Amino acid sequence: MHAAGLLDGYKPDPLAAVGGIKAERDLDIAPLCRAHSANPTSFRTTTMPRKAAQNRVKEPSFALWVKMPLLPDAVLKTDSDGKELKLRPGDVACVIHEGFKADNLYWKMRVDELRQDGRHVWVIGRWFNSSADIAATFENTADLVGFLGKTELMISEHQESTLLGSVEDVCHVVKFRDTAFITDKPLGYNTWCYRFKLMDNGRIAKLTSHCICGEVYNPDKSVQRFCITCGKWFDIYCILLSAANQSAFTLETSSKTATSILGMPIVRGALTGPLASSWRVSGSGAMIVKVLGWYRAGAFPEDWKRQLPKGFAEYASNNTALPRYECPGCSAVI
Ligand SMILES: [Zn+2]
Numbered sequence: 001m002h003a004a005g006l007l008d009g010y011k012p013d014p015l016a017a018v019g020g021i022k023a024e025r026d027l028d029i030a031p032l033c034r035a036h037s038a039n040p041t042s043f044r045t046t047t048m049p050r051k052a053a054q055n056r057v058k059e060p061s062f063a064l065w066v067k068m069p070l071l072p073d074a075v076l077k078t079d080s081d082g083k084e085l086k087l088r089p090g091d092v093a094c095v096i097h098e099g100f101k102a103d104n105l106y107w108k109m110r111v112d113e114l115r116q117d118g119r120h121v122w123v124i125g126r127w128f129n130s131s132a133d134i135a136a137t138f139e140n141t142a143d144l145v146g147f148l149g150k151t152e153l154m155i156s157e158h159q160e161s162t163l164l165g166s167v168e169d170v171c172h173v174v175k176f177r178d179t180a181f182i183t184d185k186p187l188g189y190n191t192w193c194y195r196f197k198l199m200d201n202g203r204i205a206k207l208t209s210h211c212i213c214g215e216v217y218n219p220d221k222s223v224q225r226f227c228i229t230c231g232k233w234f235d236i237y238c239i240l241l242s243a244a245n246q247s248a249f250t251l252e253t254s255s256k257t258a259t260s261i262l263g264m265p266i267v268r269g270a271l272t273g274p275l276a277s278s279w280r281v282s283g284s285g286a287m288i289v290k291v292l293g294w295y296r297a298g299a300f301p302e303d304w305k306r307q308l309p310k311g312f313a314e315y316a317s318n319n320t321a322l323p324r325y326e327c328p329g330c331s332a333v334i
């Protein structure tokens with residue numbers, strides 16, 4: 001049975017995945033900054049985290065650095081079968097931070113270039129800053145960066161260098177486009193991700209505002225609904241419950257689980273429980289669209305539930321009565 005639906009007329013299309021609110025603003029924390037970059041170039045020579053044994057090697061200057069030959073990649077380690085793990089530009093390097101061992105205490109750098117200087121290989125790139133790193137560099141930032149999720153980082157504007165020997169591993173930090181309702185990869189509460197860039201003058205560039213309150217999405221505090229018509233996310237605390245208080249549309253399928261998924265609102269944020277933990281930061285949109293694609297094609301793959309993030313199908317089955325809200329933009333049930 002078809003009823004008028006929020007997703008009617010919507011075709012799963014990767015190009016449409018970047019839909020959403022376009023308004024962006026800069027958050028200027030420069031007045032509080034005590035670490036202005038005096039260097040007009042984007043390259044800084046500072047002492048970077050290293051393994052203790054490498055602390056005697058001096059950071060090259062920018063002038064020296066640009067003369068070193070570029071490398072396409074560098075071998076990080078070789079496993080017992082002789083398989084090499086290589087570091088390449090574009091990768092995220094996990095850099096050991098003296099005194100720490102745990103993964104969440106590794107510094108993370110997006111690699112721009114690798115260069116050879118005699119027996120040393122230098123890695124140049126941009127550091128990912130945690131809220132603790134930002135607090136250590138800029139004063140009074142707690143309120144200003146309070147919207148950062150627990151595993152969210154901000155990428156630096158400038159480049160720095162470190163030695164290849166300090167790179168422990170290659171890891172992943174996912175770019176999160178928080179205006180979209182579909183993301184390439186579902187983001188859970190423990191996925192390292194980044195949204196914004198931390199400029200050297202203390203400005204956080206291109207912050208995204210959402211809802212009628214214009215706040216930045218905080219994955220650990222906000223719970224949001226997406227309106228397809230308006231292309232916007234709204235906080236459930238800022239909008240009204242819908243009088244309809246039920247699914248805006250229903251699509252009957254032979255699978256009860258698929259029916260629950262198709263009738264689910266597009267939701268993200270501080271959803272509780274382990275069933276939501278692997279996808280709650282980016283939200284349910286990508287999975288609803290995926291299931292809708294199978295529904296429209298008239299064929300579900302045999303392992304379709306396993307193609308969804310862990311726990312999602314069960315979450316949808318257990319939460320068929322999620323409250324419905326009224327979109328403040330167009331009055332649709334969301
Ligand atoms: Zn709001």
Ligand SMILES: [Zn+2]
Nearest residue numbers: 227230327330
């Ligand atoms: Zn709307």
